[in-house]
Every structure is written in C-alpha cells, then in structure tokens.
Amino acid sequence: MSKGKLLGLVLVVVAVLVAGGAFVWQQSRPAPVAPAEPTTVTGYLGGEKISLFDDDQFKSLAAQAGLSISYKKAGSLAMMDAGHTGMDYLFPSSQAAVAYGQAKGVSAQSSDIILNSPIVIFTYKDVADALVGSGVMSKDGDTYKLDAAAAVDAMVADKSWADLGYANGYGQFRIDSTDPAKSNSGNEWAALVATVLNGGQPATADSVARDADKIRAIFQKSGWMETSSEDSFSQFLTLGEGSKPMMVGYESQVLDLAVNQPDLYKQVKDSLVVAYTTPTEWSTHVLVSLDDNGDRLRDFLKSDDVQKLAWERHGFRGASQLGTDSASRFGVPGIAERVPAAVELPNNDAMQELIGVVGGK
Secondary structure, eight states: OOHHHHHHHHHHHHHHHHHHHHHHHHHHSOOOOOOOOOEEEEEEEOGGGHHHHTOHHHHHHHHHTTEEEEEEEOOTTHHHHSOOTTOOEEEOSOHHHHHHHHHTTOOOSEEEEEEEEEEEEEEEHHHHHHHHTTTSEEEETTEEEEEHHHHHHHHHTTOBTGGGTOTTOOSBOOOBOSOTTTOHHHHHHHHHHHHHHTTTSOOOHHHHHHTHHHHHHHHHTTOSOOSOHHHHHHHHHHHOTTTOSEEEEEHHHHHHHHHHOHHHHHHHTTTEEEEEEESBOEEEEEEEEOSHHHHHHHHHHTSHHHHHHHHHHHOOBOTTTTTTSOGGGGOOTTOOSSOOSBOOOOOHHHHHHHHHHHTTO
16 A cells, blocks of 8 residues: 555544544533523512613613513502512502501512602792792702691692792692502602691591591692602603692602603703602602512612612612712702601501592592
C-alpha cells in the first residue's frame, strides 16, 4: 500500500472514531431541562394600582420571579363582596377593607401591608385660591392644605361655592369622591368626615349613628359616584373644574401621572393643585393572600426591586424611599416630603356602621 493510501485510511479511521465518540458523548449527556412554566396568579386589584401592574418593568421582574400576574379591577369594598372562586389574591387599599372582608367571611391565608399613599384633595388653582379667604383652604408657597373641619362645617351648613369665595362654582360646595360603600378613597373620606363630626376623635359606631343624617347629606351633594379611584381621577382631569371642582384621591395618582403620562401632566401642571387635608389619613394597600400563589405574589411585591419601582415610577411611599429619595424627583409642586397630621381610621365596628350609612342601609 502506498504511503498516500495508508495516510488516507488512517484519516478515515480517525474520523470514524471521532464521530463515534461524539455520538456516545451526546447520548450520555442529560436531556436539557425544559424552562419551567410561570405560575399564573390572578385576583382583584384596586384601579389606582393598575399602572404599576401594567408596567413593563414590573412584568419583567415578575417573569424573573416565575410569575404571570393578572387581575380584575374592583373597588376595595366591592372586591370583598365579589366571588372569589379561582382567585389567588385581593389587593384593596386599606386595612378597613380587609376588616370588612373578614366580617363578610373572606378566608385569608395571610395579609400584609405592601404600599402606602396618603389621601389628598385634587383641585384647581383658581378654586383653591378663591377658598383661601374662607378658611377652608390655606396656602404656603406651593403647598395647599384643606382644613377638614372647616370643609365639613361648610357642607353641613349647605354653603354655596359663591359663599366661600369661588364665584364660578355652581350650586352647593362639595368635595367629590368615589362611592364610599364600594371604593376605598371614598370610604376613607367618609371616615374622615365622621371623625371631624366627632370632634376630631376617631368616629365610633355610636357617633356614626348619631351623625348619620349629616354624613348622608354630605355625600348626596355629589350625585353619581364612580367605584374606581382611577376612573374618578380620570374624570376629574377630563371634565375640569366646571364639573368637578374638588375631588378626593391618592397622592400616588398625580405622581404616577407625572412619570407615566408626562404630556398629559404638562397640560394640567400649571392649574392642578394637590392639597393635603388637615388631618389626613393614610391609605394602606394590603395584599390579601387567598392561597399559596397569593403568598408568592406577596413575597414578590415586598421585594426591594418592586418596592423601588413602586416609588420611583408610581409614587407609592414605602421604606425604599424614606430618607434616601426626595419627593422632589417627581417635579410636582406642593408634594410634601413627610405627610403631616395623619389620624387613624375608626375601628371596625364604626366602619361597618359607616358603610351601612353611606350605602343607604
């Protein structure tokens, strides 16, 4: 055999051995593990938190945590009365709503405070400035405050907008809110009204019953009320001061607007006023877990990455921003670094009585 043929044969043999070895090695490797399917978690969500749950960064963080999160929008109280079959969580906007759910027989596996935002009043500069002289509003630089006691007294006395100095206002002075029997922002405003009528002490079941006619009359001034805080805020921005001169909302809503809808915020920035009530109340957003999937969502929401995102892009206050990140980051005039003069919500018995009063029972 010539040297050329011998070399060719050797090369063929080597190629066969290499191919065979590769085949054996491939066969001996463990089969690749298929990527795990994300755990789907679904529940009821208050409208003011939808922007957070729809945030692409939030969804990316959820995917990294192995979660696919969906929701149905519902008011904080309405979600407690809704059917819970197939639901993993409820995410209302206050501990009062959680207590209401417990009284209704909602069986929670756990409940944890996740986010916080104070109740504020949204209005317009010409309205706010007109009311400063009446004592209902006060102003210090860019910061406006609404005296809750003076406002309640004016509504109980059936004062008109003109009586309080706002000549362009139509009819009686009022502060619109969501439906207090279904939605948390309206419910907390009702609690603040009841507390003011009780001399500034947290309302009791007895004081709510005593002041029931006054409380009903105050809310009847608003007529139709939305059941979602987000829908109510959208209507406030859309309809303007001629329809909704003042309304109750969450501080986080305007901060979220400034970050996520900058063009719209630019249109309203020069006229929109955020006023803190004195006293005010904290809206405490509680994740009510109904099962193990709900517990996984709770742990995800309490993670540092989500808490940071909730503050920086959606304005929810928490431990992630205290002392480290000024509220000035949002560029919204009048936003307080620390929320002043907050009062506690009435106890559950008083809140149950209040829901009955404002719900027409």
